[in-house]
Amino acid sequence: MNAKGSIAIAITLVALIAAPLLYTAAGNGLFTKPPAPQLAKAVNATECVEPAGWMRANHMNLLTHQRDLIVREGERGRKYRIEGCATCHTKRAEFCDRCHSYAGAKPECFDCHYLP
Amino acid sequence: MANTKTKFSAIGGNSPGYLLLVTVLGLLSLGGFWSAYMMFLHGHYMTGMTNAIPWGFPIVMAVYLIGLSAGSLVLSALSSVFGRTEFKPLARISALLAALLLIGALMAIILDWGRPDRILVPFFSMNPRSMFSLNGMLYSTYIGICFVYLWAMFNDREKLVKLLGYTAVFWAVLVHSGTGAIFGFVGARELYHSPLLPPSFIAAALSSGTALMIMVLYATFKLTGRKLDDELIRRLGFYLTAFIAVVAYFIFIENVTRSYWPGNYAVQKFLLLFGNKYSLIFWIGMIGCGLLFPFIILANPATGKSVKWILFASALVVTGVLAERYIIVIPGQVMPMDMFPGYHITGPFQDGQLTGYCISPMEILFGLGITSFVFFLYALGLKFFAMMPDKAVIATGEKE
Amino acid sequence: MSELDRRSLLKMGAAAIVGTVIGNGITLYAAPANAGEAAAAAGGNALEVPPKGKARWGMVIDNNKCTAQCTACTAACRAENNVPVFGDERYDGHWIRKVTLTPERGGPEKHLPLLCNHCDQPPCQHVCPVAATFTRHDGIVMIDKHRCIGCRYCMIACPYKARTFVFKETTEWTNKDVPKRAHGVVEKCTFCAHLIDQGKLPACVEACGKSGEAAMLFGDLNNPESAIVKYIRAVATKGVREDLGLEPKVFYTGI
Numbered sequence: 187m188n189a190k191g192s193i194a195i196a197i198t199l200v201a202l203i204a205a206p207l208l209y210t211a212a213g214n215g216l217f218t219k220p221p222a223p224q225l226a227k228a229v230n231a232t233e234c235v236e237p238a239g240w241m242r243a244n245h246m247n248l249l250t251h252q253r254d255l256i257v258r259e260g261e262r263g264r265k266y267r268i269e270g271c272a273t274c275h276t277k278r279a280e281f282c283d284r285c286h287s288y289a290g291a292k293p294e295c296f297d298c299h300y301l302p
Numbered sequence: 303m304a305n306t307k308t309k310f311s312a313i314g315g316n317s318p319g320y321l322l323l324v325t326v327l328g329l330l331s332l333g334g335f336w337s338a339y340m341m342f343l344h345g346h347y348m349t350g351m352t353n354a355i356p357w358g359f360p361i362v363m364a365v366y367l368i369g370l371s372a373g374s375l376v377l378s379a380l381s382s383v384f385g386r387t388e389f390k391p392l393a394r395i396s397a398l399l400a401a402l403l404l405i406g407a408l409m410a411i412i413l414d415w416g417r418p419d420r421i422l423v424p425f426f427s428m429n430p431r432s433m434f435s436l437n438g439m440l441y442s443t444y445i446g447i448c449f450v451y452l453w454a455m456f457n458d459r460e461k462l463v464k465l466l467g468y469t470a471v472f473w474a475v476l477v478h479s480g481t482g483a484i485f486g487f488v489g490a491r492e493l494y495h496s497p498l499l500p501p502s503f504i505a506a507a508l509s510s511g512t513a514l515m516i517m518v519l520y521a522t523f524k525l526t527g528r529k530l531d532d533e534l535i536r537r538l539g540f541y542l543t544a545f546i547a548v549v550a551y552f553i554f555i556e557n558v559t560r561s562y563w564p565g566n567y568a569v570q571k572f573l574l575l576f577g578n579k580y581s582l583i584f585w586i587g588m589i590g591c592g593l594l595f596p597f598i599i600l601a602n603p604a605t606g607k608s609v610k611w612i613l614f615a616s617a618l619v620v621t622g623v624l625a626e627r628y629i630i631v632i633p634g635q636v637m638p639m640d641m642f643p644g645y646h647i648t649g650p651f652q653d654g655q656l657t658g659y660c661i662s663p664m665e666i667l668f669g670l671g672i673t674s675f676v677f678f679l680y681a682l683g684l685k686f687f688a689m690m691p692d693k694a695v696i697a698t699g700e701k702e
Numbered sequence: 703m704s705e706l707d708r709r710s711l712l713k714m715g716a717a718a719i720v721g722t723v724i725g726n727g728i729t730l731y732a733a734p735a736n737a738g739e740a741a742a743a744a745g746g747n748a749l750e751v752p753p754k755g756k757a758r759w760g761m762v763i764d765n766n767k768c769t770a771q772c773t774a775c776t777a778a779c780r781a782e783n784n785v786p787v788f789g790d791e792r793y794d795g796h797w798i799r800k801v802t803l804t805p806e807r808g809g810p811e812k813h814l815p816l817l818c819n820h821c822d823q824p825p826c827q828h829v830c831p832v833a834a835t836f837t838r839h840d841g842i843v844m845i846d847k848h849r850c851i852g853c854r855y856c857m858i859a860c861p862y863k864a865r866t867f868v869f870k871e872t873t874e875w876t877n878k879d880v881p882k883r884a885h886g887v888v889e890k891c892t893f894c895a896h897l898i899d900q901g902k903l904p905a906c907v908e909a910c911g912k913s914g915e916a917a918m919l920f921g922d923l924n925n926p927e928s929a930i931v932k933y934i935r936a937v938a939t940k941g942v943r944e945d946l947g948l949e950p951k952v953f954y955t956g957i
Binding site for chain 3: 259269300
């Protein structure tokens, strides 16, 4: 392969990879930080099962770990369940979804699990 | 050796014909990916598959492409392993095509999953007992071996080439046996469960792969204006004749074994005698196109020496083996499982019925797209790497 | 017990199921054979759940009690587990389904429900490339739908057609406590593992008992005192395609 060909291929690849990123960035206003999401206040309790900051970073690991225990070992009724979240965070659209869309996370949980 | 050494070079790839070919193949591949994306987005009801026929045309295509890669690899190994040096100029393109066909097959399998987005799951949780995961390992290592083999050939590492040639042939036996075993090891379905499927799969892989290579080689050399000795095609045609005979033997034994046992009369009648879609594909596609007509053409001295006839026979074999793969995958599912011997069963889940399977346009696009993608990559490979020999002729001293 | 007793018991036991008055000596074995009574004796639909790893759940379906019209079990299953119905027999999900058996040599038709047999040697589990299908500690064969890649090899390997694929996105969601399935995974009967863990009977068994037919009996095959073990000891039962050697845990009488 000649050098010209390699450079052409490299540029094409970089352009292909960068195009969607640039497109999204341009759509959201380049380099401006979007406003923090307004999350609904939790009801029925003042504290989460773990400190809020820790939960923000790690709730997904908790849920997947518990998920495997429940599905594969049948150990239900544990401290952390996705249904448990719903006792305090009663409105998914105003809590989970807002933050997920802010962070660009697309969890599959709610495809199958009901949270009001 | 030094003066007879073949020179390899990349093709120019600037002619309108080449660009048109690449564009068409690229567009067809995009069509295939679009159909796979539709299946992923909306669900598999877009295909002809049903709950009674969970495996449809994409799986047929996958096992077909895996089979096709066998011929390429054998052609590549003929020079390094079996000492047929006249095939050495063809070793590079055939090793490339073997790897690409396997990549196409893996893509067909993965894009046919209900959840192709979970592509990483098999790497983290694997059941080593499943023929699928074993085959996944075999296929991916096989692709790797093919590429290392290519690298060794490019760098003229003679010893390594020989070693990798042996490894690749051994690995190919595993790969094709494993693919046959996906079906042969399933005890639940009468038309699947057979220890003959792995060897018969190897045989059909060799025949279809050799036939494909005859066509691809002829087309590639013709289109790039390089010289391909007719004698090479004739020798490949001779191998093809032998492979067809072996396939015929396996198919004969398998069907006679099944037909002999009175308990299987219903199944065999369905497959061989009912005059339905499947028996038509069995007799016309698999036996006629895949075995009988090409064998007659190739074994007949009047036609067997003509390149045109050999090409025609190869086209028949390539079509016939697609029919054979269809016959392996589909009728085994169409035939209802006899859960209650002595009873006729009816129920809401198409129980006890011969359920129909029709290939949907989406699946045809899928199969066409994946195949086009393989040849798209092949065409690109010829342009960017020194794959093609300047000429492939048998030295006068070697002529038999 | 002597051999003679056993044989007469078997005979009488079989008679007892058809609904005749149960004799004195047989009561001990045959009485709990009635799923409805067994459930009533245990207090509603409660289920005695042994400690983890001790249970081996099984089911007996008495084909003599199952009638043609009744669809209590299938309806209850659909309602409990959100099994999808698209109105197209090619794509409908089936966790439990009623089938009709017509003897080829004439005779009365038989009606019975078919469901996953939760084999002790499940071929579906053997072929699953990602170990999404697994056997739980209590012998229930389950699919981890978070892990299933939708390759459908298990549907090929299952000789009972117990598995269905989710061909489209399901919209109906009757029981919000139980997850539905996104399209592209394989689903099947779980013996209502989520109910068993709460000490309740599977939905189909409960519905069958309530419908008055009481053709289903669910219990622990490891517990020699359980109603199901006593029933299997007393009455000849048969699994579907036992010849395949998969050791199904759903037993039928009268087929």
